[in-house]
Amino acid sequence: MRAGRPVTVTLGDLQDRVDARVQSGSYTSVSEVVRAGLRALDREEAALDAVLRQRVQEALDDPRPAIPADQVFAELQAHHAARVTAAKRGA
Template sequence: MRTSKPITVTLGKQQASLDARLQSGAYESASEVVRAGLRALDREEAALDEIMRAKIREAINDPRPDIPAADVFARLRSRHAGR
């Protein structure tokens, strides 16, 4: 039993990229190309998520004292007032 359903996709400029991959023999079908693209997107998003998690952990573990929000906004207003 099929676990996926057929879809229609309009690629626009990316059609040439798909066609080149098929002509090269690297992929046998448009479905393979799209699945590979989605897997790459999943990997990219997972990597970005991990980078953000690491930055958040770093910020939470930063031993320096917190800066009051009022001070931060005052600095921002001051910086942008000169523009």
């Protein structure tokens, strides 16, 4: 008995890659390939979440004083203006 209901998926260019995996014997069915792909995506997303959480925590733990948003935006605008000017000179 199936654990879920049947779903139709259009794989497009990926179909050949899925078929090759089944034909090689690495997987017994297209469904197994798709399930493995979803598990891999879950692992990738979990790893990315862990990295992002770590970086946020590092930022929160940083003892340096915060930089006011106005100052950050002013510096970014100045940096961008300098790059635009340099690009115009080089053109």
